[in-house]
Amino acid sequence: MKSEILYPGAFPMVRVELAEGEHIKAESGAMVACSPTIDIESKMEGGFLGALSRKFLTGEKFFFQTLRASRGAGEVLLAPTVPGEIVVLDLDGVSEYMVQKDGFLAGADGVAIDSQMQSMSRGLLSGEGFFILKMSGKGMLLLNSFGAVHKIELKPGQEYIVDNSHLVAWSTTTTYNIEKATSGWVASFTSGEGFVCRFRGPGLVFIQSRNPGGFGAWVRQFIPVTE
Amino acid sequence: MIISTPNALCFGDEFPASGAPCLAHVEGHGLTMTFLPDADACGRRSESVPFSELTVSAGGLDHDQLVATWAGATGQRTLYLKNPDLIRAFRQAAPDRLTIPLERAAEQVRQVRQRRRIVWMLVGGTLLASVLGLWFGSDLLVELAVDRIPVEWEQKLGESAYHDFLARQEVMKEGPAVAAVTEMTHRMTDTIAGNPYTFDITVVKSDVVNAFALPGGYIVVFTGLMKKAENSEEVAGVLAHELNHVLQRHGLERIVKQLGFVAVVSIVLGNQQGLGGVMKQLGIELMTLKFGRAQETEADLTGLQLLHRAKIDPNGMITFFQRLAEKDDGRVEWFSTHPMSSARAERLNAELTDLPKQTSEPFTFDWTNVRASLGAQAGGSP
Ligand SMILES: [Zn+2]
Numbered sequence: 001m002k003s004e005i006l007y008p009g010a011f012p013m014v015r016v017e018l019a020e021g022e023h024i025k026a027e028s029g030a031m032v033a034c035s036p037t038i039d040i041e042s043k044m045e046g047g048f049l050g051a052l053s054r055k056f057l058t059g060e061k062f063f064f065q066t067l068r069a070s071r072g073a074g075e076v077l078l079a080p081t082v083p084g085e086i087v088v089l090d091l092d093g094v095s096e097y098m099v100q101k102d103g104f105l106a107g108a109d110g111v112a113i114d115s116q117m118q119s120m121s122r123g124l125l126s127g128e129g130f131f132i133l134k135m136s137g138k139g140m141l142l143l144n145s146f147g148a149v150h151k152i153e154l155k156p157g158q159e160y161i162v163d164n165s166h167l168v169a170w171s172t173t174t175t176y177n178i179e180k181a182t183s184g185w186v187a188s189f190t191s192g193e194g195f196v197c198r199f200r201g202p203g204l205v206f207i208q209s210r211n212p213g214g215f216g217a218w219v220r221q222f223i224p225v226t227e
Numbered sequence: 228m229i230i231s232t233p234n235a236l237c238f239g240d241e242f243p244a245s246g247a248p249c250l251a252h253v254e255g256h257g258l259t260m261t262f263l264p265d266a267d268a269c270g271r272r273s274e275s276v277p278f279s280e281l282t283v284s285a286g287g288l289d290h291d292q293l294v295a296t297w298a299g300a301t302g303q304r305t306l307y308l309k310n311p312d313l314i315r316a317f318r319q320a321a322p323d324r325l326t327i328p329l330e331r332a333a334e335q336v337r338q339v340r341q342r343r344r345i346v347w348m349l350v351g352g353t354l355l356a357s358v359l360g361l362w363f364g365s366d367l368l369v370e371l372a373v374d375r376i377p378v379e380w381e382q383k384l385g386e387s388a389y390h391d392f393l394a395r396q397e398v399m400k401e402g403p404a405v406a407a408v409t410e411m412t413h414r415m416t417d418t419i420a421g422n423p424y425t426f427d428i429t430v431v432k433s434d435v436v437n438a439f440a441l442p443g444g445y446i447v448v449f450t451g452l453m454k455k456a457e458n459s460e461e462v463a464g465v466l467a468h469e470l471n472h473v474l475q476r477h478g479l480e481r482i483v484k485q486l487g488f489v490a491v492v493s494i495v496l497g498n499q500q501g502l503g504g505v506m507k508q509l510g511i512e513l514m515t516l517k518f519g520r521a522q523e524t525e526a527d528l529t530g531l532q533l534l535h536r537a538k539i540d541p542n543g544m545i546t547f548f549q550r551l552a553e554k555d556d557g558r559v560e561w562f563s564t565h566p567m568s569s570a571r572a573e574r575l576n577a578e579l580t581d582l583p584k585q586t587s588e589p590f591t592f593d594w595t596n597v598r599a600s601l602g603a604q605a606g607g608s609p
Contacts, residue, residue, distance in 0.1 A: 092248040173286070201244070204245045
């Protein structure tokens with residue numbers, strides 16, 4: 001399986017070459033185009049209940065698509081819904097990443113996708129919802145972001161503070177605490193912002209240069225209100 | 228050469244920040260890491276470290292990984308293990324000095340997980356109870372939820388609906404009718420100890436015979452209703468009733484009941500922002516908000532008591548309700564939401580006889596003038 005990012009920048013697309021018999025799991029709706037040798041199957045990762053819990057608890061789409069080169073080698077073109085970068089990670093069988101619900105684009109079949117329940121406080125305050133995706137296993141993992149992706153490399157014990165709405169993915173060797181950025185809990189609750197994650201290394205933290213919620217609020221002000 | 232799947236991540240100055248995958252082995256004297264060959268390296272490299280040089284702790288996102296650190300030849304090394312078999316082997320082979328703090332850490336992880344499970348169960352239970360409670364119409368839960376909503380929220384909610392409504396009405400800004408309504412309201416609100424509401428009363432020029440209250444203390448009286456009243460005590464009666472819909476937070480109770488699940492969950496979880504959004508959408512529906520029968524009875528009885536406390540003759544309330552109900556030619560809108568029944572009149576009369584007798588104090592205005600200013604014919608309703 002080989003991948004190549006086309007048109008890097010705000011509107012990228014990724015080309016994945018599949019050998020005969022290979023397949024890739026993609027977020028449903030990510031497939032843009034493919035060779036006629038590729039079959040598209042909808043598959044519920046983690047069984048029906050797993051899919052259901054993802055659907056209701058993370059807001060993730062019910063199905064992942066499986067794109068399978070069952071009738072010969074071929075290629076698929078994948079693209080995320082939002083403008084932003086695509087990152088390719090190569091899972092080595094021991095590194096694991098937590099991915100916020102909109103960050104997953106596609107993964108090789110050896111990549112295991114797990115919905116994980118967070119602690120109550122993380123779920124409430126981190127802005128990722130109560131469930132996040134845990135990626136483990138071996139093979140290619142494609143993540144997408146809103147805006148550009150920035151990789152933060154943390155040495156053991158090194159700390160970094162990230163606004164929770166800019167998080168995309170982070171290694172499970174990191175730890176984090178949720179802190180409020182503004183003074184006063186009331187301000188934090190009413191503004192909906194003001195929560196940050198204090199990460200502690202070692203490991204990687206991928207952040208996105210734009211905040212989807214902030215962008216949504218910015219767009220909304222131009223939408224005429226009808227009664 | 229055997230290619231194996233790595234089972235540990237090693238961090239150090241010359242390794243990438245994501246850690247170098249390696250194959251860790253526990254041996255009698257310590258740990259051995261075998262690094263897999265990468266593109267530029269020529270082959271497998273191994274490193275060993277005796278137990279005596281290690282410091283061990285629990286780490287990682289869920290504190291379930293074994294973290295071993297030591298001073299390597301090329302600087303500080305940190306190894307992350309999460310494979311259960313490997314951790315077990317480590318615990319068996321390592322000296323007590325290392326395993327005792329590890330057991331303690333493992334115990335802590337177990338406790339955290341246990342606590343997390345309990346929290347989730349409690350929340351799940353609370354949600355389930357809320358759903359069931361609301362499903363079966365438990366007023367207690369609604370009240371509990373309503374109690375948690377600050378008055379300012381209620382005001383914000385009512386305010387937007389109030390201004391939306393008034394923007395499309397002909398508002399009476401001054402004059403005898405406005406002065407009279409203001410005086411009546413103040414007479415009553417002055418008797419309420421610790422009143423958190425600042426009442427805002429507007430007189431709307433309209434032949435509609437109606438009056439209504441919005442959450443947060445916003446009250447609208449139509450001139451149509453005032454024209455039908457033979458004396459000021461009758462209008463005061465309606466006002467007393469409406470004021471109590473506000474004071475008893477009936478609007479909020481209705482909304483919480485209607486929104487049910489979402490609202491309760493939002494309030495319980497402290498997400499009042501989300502609730503505010505939903506409530507704002509409902510703003511316009513507040514106008515057509517119909518209170519429940521229990522709420523109407525409560526507003527009637529507490530309204531009567533309020534009149535009594537304010538030394539306003541409560542008979543006006545009862546006679547006005549009865550007279551309007553008898554003459555109802557289908558144009559008295561207030562009765563579409565406040566149906567008059569003999570039971571309602573009886574309840575009010577019973578409550579009235581229970582109240583100690585007292586002399587009422589008149590208002591400073593002359594009701595005949597007020598009605599005349601509204602263009603009503605003198606001497607009874609038209
Ligand atoms: Zn009423």
